[in-house]
Amino acid sequence: MKQFPEVIDKTGILISNSSSHFFDHCKKIAEEKYFQFNPKILASASKHLQDLVRIRSVTGFEGKILHHITQTLENYDLPPVFDVNVYEPNIVVEYRGDPKNKKFTSFVSHVDTVDFDANEWSHAPDSGDLIEIDGEWKLYGRGSLDVKQGSAASLALIEALIEQPVDKNFRFVFYEGEETGDPTGASALIQQGIITPENTDVAFVIEPSKKNIIHGAFCNITIEVRVDGISGHSSEPDHAINAIRVLAEAIVEIDEKFERPSIRLGDELFVSTLAPTVFDTPDKSTNVIKGTASALFDLRLVPNTDPEVVRKSIETLLNCVCARHEAESKCTLIKTEQGGVALWNDSTDFDSDIMAPCQLPRKVYTLARAFNLKPLIGKFWSDLATMLSAGIPAVNIGGGPIERAHKKDEYLTIEELGDLMSQMCFLAFDGLE
Numbered sequence: 001m002k003q004f005p006e007v008i009d010k011t012g013i014l015i016s017n018s019s020s021h022f023f024d025h026c027k028k029i030a031e032e033k034y035f036q037f038n039p040k041i042l043a044s045a046s047k048h049l050q051d052l053v054r055i056r057s058v059t060g061f062e063g064k065i066l067h068h069i070t071q072t073l074e075n076y077d078l079p080p081v082f083d084v085n086v087y088e089p090n091i092v093v094e095y096r097g098d099p100k101n102k103k104f105t106s107f108v109s110h111v112d113t114v115d116f117d118a119n120e121w122s123h124a125p126d127s128g129d130l131i132e133i134d135g136e137w138k139l140y141g142r143g144s145l146d147v148k149q150g151s152a153a154s155l156a157l158i159e160a161l162i163e164q165p166v167d168k169n170f171r172f173v174f175y176e177g178e179e180t181g182d183p184t185g186a187s188a189l190i191q192q193g194i195i196t197p198e199n200t201d202v203a204f205v206i207e208p209s210k211k212n213i214i215h216g217a218f219c220n221i222t223i224e225v226r227v228d229g230i231s232g233h234s235s236e237p238d239h240a241i242n243a244i245r246v247l248a249e250a251i252v253e254i255d256e257k258f259e260r261p262s263i264r265l266g267d268e269l270f271v272s273t274l275a276p277t278v279f280d281t282p283d284k285s286t287n288v289i290k291g292t293a294s295a296l297f298d299l300r301l302v303p304n305t306d307p308e309v310v311r312k313s314i315e316t317l318l319n320c321v322c323a324r325h326e327a328e329s330k331c332t333l334i335k336t337e338q339g340g341v342a343l344w345n346d347s348t349d350f351d352s353d354i355m356a357p358c359q360l361p362r363k364v365y366t367l368a369r370a371f372n373l374k375p376l377i378g379k380f381w382s383d384l385a386t387m388l389s390a391g392i393p394a395v396n397i398g399g400g401p402i403e404r405a406h407k408k409d410e411y412l413t414i415e416e417l418g419d420l421m422s423q424m425c426f427l428a429f430d431g432l433e
């Protein structure tokens with residue numbers, strides 16, 4: 001078997017040498033978490049993360065990073081228990097340590113990122129800068145947190161499984177198109193019958209989850225509201241019906257009066273959110289009163305909500321304002337992404353109207369107990385929802401908070417990467433120490 005190369009990052013830190021300062025940091029995290037038997041794994045995951053961040057992969061341009069992952073896998077001289085399949089354009093690596101079992105535990109990570117304006121960043125978005133600040137190491141770059149940490153940790157775990165085989169089955173899925181819900185990503189893998197409820201005992205969909213286990217995802221829908229008034233010259237407002245004024249009033253009214261669906265889960269109440277995020281008029285002239293204006297509402301709805309019911313209730317509020325001003329209105333559902341919840345366990349006393357398409361396997365509770373975690377529902381949409389809608393038991397795991405995603409100077413701390421690494425190591429190596 002080939003040796004994994006000693007690696008040096010651009011700041012000159014030797015990260016696979018047991019005497020280096022950075023490696024000591026990794027070792028300390030490994031001792032506190034679940035992989036004290038293999039501290040090298042975190043150093044390796046850090047190096048992979050740095051390499052992956054240095055390859056730009058904004059949605060639609062993932063070719064280079066997927067090629068890099070394929071090449072990395074080719075360098076490994078994988079033993080025959082591994083099988084690398086490229087389902088254009090996505091990569092699925094299978095590790096078959098238990099050939100009698102037809103099911104795989106899957107680690108699922110998207111490789112694409114949202115776009116960025118490099119001028120706003122103090123560390124270049126593709127720098128992969130690894131910097132120590134007050135004893136904490138931060139790795140900067142677009143995608144470091146959301147969610148190249150998943151691919152980096154997967155590659156490091158594949159290396160560890162080469163060195164230390166286990167009698168379990170794992171799948172590592174590297175896929176594109178998550179950030180825009182592109183149909184060539186997770187949904188393609190499901191539609192092609194590659195990820196199915198029959199071959200997956202649980203899919204760990206990696207997203208920044210603050211080391212929690214998230215077993216439910218909100219729906220994400222977008223509604224366009226449009227107002228048609230009467231255009232006119234700005235000097236004669238009395239002869240026009242100003243669509244901007246009417247729409248602005250409607251936005252405020254919808255925000256105030258829209259009844260947000262909610263669910264109670266244990267002690268916590270989850271409430272849907274609604275936010276106007278786009279306001280538009282067909283032309284930008286300042287001396288014309290606009291006869292038409294439109295806005296988009298982005299809604300994050302608790303999992304069991306019917307988008308059409310929500311659309312109708314927004315339409316009613318909009319119609320009401322428009323009628324007052326004798327304007328026309330239109331309310332259109334332009335995007336719907338399902339939500340979903342997996343059952344946490346038999347004794348869960350969730351409200352019965354929660355959509356619960358699948359039961360989670362025992363290993364998820366074992367993981368939760370070992371890490372002292374409570375079940376959570378994520379307020380952000382992720383492909384967790386895609387999996388659950390297809391009846392595939394799934395949860396989100398991952399390091400760092402979603403609040404830092406999609407922002408300038410995105411970073412992941414090595415400690416946060418260690419949070420993910422420790423849970424993946426627990427799933428792979430529990431009972432082997």
Ligand SMILES: [Zn+2]
Nearest residue numbers: 146147178207
């Ligand atoms: Zn993500």
